[in-house]
Amino acid sequence: MNTELPPGVSIDVYQGRFDYADHSLEIAVANHGRAPLEVVSAEFSSPTFTPAAGYARVPTTVRPGTSTDLKVLLPPAVCAAEPGDPVVAIDFTIEGVAYRVTMTPDDRLGQLPKIAAEDCRGEFVAEVATIEAASGFTETTIDGRPAAELEFTATPTGQGGILTIDTVRGSPLVSLRDPVTGIVGETVPLELDIGSAKGPVPFTLTLIPARCDPHVVQEDKRGTFFTFTVTTRQDTGVIYLGVSDAVRSALYDFVALSCGWDRH
Template sequence: MSRRRAHDQTAARRRGAGRVRRVALGSCGALALTLALAACTTAGGTGATDASPTALPAHVTVELRQLRSDVASRWAQVMITNDGETDLVVGPLHVDDPRFDGPAERINDRESTVRAGSKVAIPVQLPAVACPAPDEGTGTVTLGWSTDGASGTATAPLADPLSFVPPLHERECRAQALAEAADVTISSFTPSPSGQPADLTLTIAPTGDGAAAIDGIHSTNLLTWVGYPNVEHPLDVQVKKDDVAPIEVHLPMVPLRCDPHVVQEDKRGTVFNVDIELDGEPGQIQLAATEEMRGRILTWVGQWCGFPS
């Protein structure tokens, strides 16, 4: 082999090796870039794992509402709206509010799934009100949550769009103040044949420690008083300090209407507004029949109105 030919072959081998090295280096660079992009995607590109575990995920909002059917049982509903693209699972939940004497706890100890683009109402049991706290205030909700790839426990301000808490707090603080002077209850119910009034009995039991006036009781959307249809039935009961003898007031009651759907869909038919006066200040409390008595009253309305069995 000539000296020139050997030189050419050696140069060709060196050029080929250089191409191999450049290809290998290029492959390593591409792999590094791919891994970097993957890391970026994992860190925040999906939007699923970048949520703070102590804050609600983006596009999740909360508010507090009370349905008409919740009034007698003193429930409320934490409405959770999920406008995101992934489902949200909600576990333990409670509401804190300075106007209540303790947290409002979730009634059902289970998990709830809030589908993407939907909302779910989670019931809570309202505790007794805290008095004397201001009627106006702001509550918070604390809940355990999880999505596809993230989870946490968040505390967030809780909107009250219907503003039901301030009047509830005012009424129940007034009822607490009344209880220092007298205990007012719906003590009994005696049904009647169709066409005749039933008897609803109020018992006013003075404590001897204060004074109050129980002025009247209003009709409901379902029940009214003989002689005072659709208006307040006067009571005119004066409780004086040192009074201890119980007072019974018998109210002749009839159904206000006999539409079957009104009874079937009843929410507040056995919750009565009562006008009172404390320290010269007029106000109102709500007096609700017990669940057992409510069932008996609704059964009587159906029989009195002649509904089919």
């Protein structure tokens, strides 16, 4: 059994923009040789992401001169894990020759530390409060423009701790209106001290369609995720909060109606 990658075969990992929502990672297998490569099994693991995440759709053929992405679902990061290198374990054959390789892949875009930091930031947020979007929104008109008012609620767990919601940023689908200045833009300050709150803290986002391009809905993967900057006992950074499928669909309809086109 061969335990080293043959010449012309390389492996790295990355998270594409369509992978964020389901917390997945791509194991990219590049085959620059002259014969097909057939993947029999593949899995990703690291001290930070355990247990190992296996690729389910095997066997998979990587044709000569191509690269194939093997999507695996990452487990949540282990925040107390000791540092260590990620590992890809892969079994494959080329022209009947079997390989079983365990290796440290390149982190193509340097994303693994960021994914772990976001996971752990979310864990520290959850210690102090849950933050959820409402199950619906209200359509209105503000300054002659169609708008949607979507309420979020931060509900303390009762454990106390450090948690402030500092700002929120919109998305490719919707911009935000600052209720104080009336300015429509990408980011709105919130400055909510949730760690000191004695009860639920509601706050409302006023959404304005960001673009009247049908492709913004047709190709959307991130338009109904909102980027919150928070401060926790770990650090200051971002978390991403989405909405329910029903609210997502209703927001698509709202943008379509506001822009004067039919998305169906």
